[in-house]
Amino acid sequence: MLDGQRYSFTERRDNLGRSVIMPYIPLILTLGDRSLEVTALLDTGASVNVLPYEVGLQLGAVWENQTVSIPLSGNLAQSDSRGLVVSGMIAQFPPILLGFAWTEMKDTPVILGHMNFFAEFNVWFYRHELAFEICPKNG
Numbered sequence: 001m002l003d004g005q006r007y008s009f010t011e012r013r014d015n016l017g018r019s020v021i022m023p024y025i026p027l028i029l030t031l032g033d034r035s036l037e038v039t040a041l042l043d044t045g046a047s048v049n050v051l052p053y054e055v056g057l058q059l060g061a062v063w064e065n066q067t068v069s070i071p072l073s074g075n076l077a078q079s080d081s082r083g084l085v086v087s088g089m090i091a092q093f094p095p096i097l098l099g100f101a102w103t104e105m106k107d108t109p110v111i112l113g114h115m116n117f118f119a120e121f122n123v124w125f126y127r128h129e130l131a132f133e134i135c136p137k138n139g
Helices: 055-060
Strands: 005-008 010-013 018-023 022-032 035-042 049-051 081-089 098-102 110-112 121-126 131-136
Touching: 005 035, 022 110, 035 055, 049 081
Parallel strands: 035 110, 049 098
Antiparallel strands: 005 131, 010 018, 022 035, 022 081, 049 110, 081 098, 121 131
C-alpha cells in the first residue's frame, strides 16, 4: 500500500475481564478551538461513527444545540444520539470532517464506522499478523 500507515491490533479487557484483541487507532478530534486525543475502534460492522457523551462534552459540544437525531441499533439502540461533525486527524494524513452519532451512552468507545470513516479511508486488515493499514481514499 502506498503512503499508508500500519498499526497493530490492541489488547483490551471487556466488561467480563476477558482479553480481546481489536483494531484501535489513535485519533485527534477537534471542534472549534478544542482538541482531544482519543483511541477509536475501527468497526466494519458499524453503520455510523459513534462518539461517547463525555468525549463530546470535552470537545465543547452542547447537547441541546445538536438538533439532528440519529437512531442507533444493537447495543446502542436504547440511547438517544445527535449528529455532530468534528475534524479528525490520523497520523500524518490531512484532517477530515467526521460525522458522528453523539450518544448519551457513557460506556462505549469512540467507534469509526462506514458513515463516514470507511467512506474516507481504505483499510486493509491482516488479522493473522494482528495488524491493519489505513490510507486516505485519495492517498
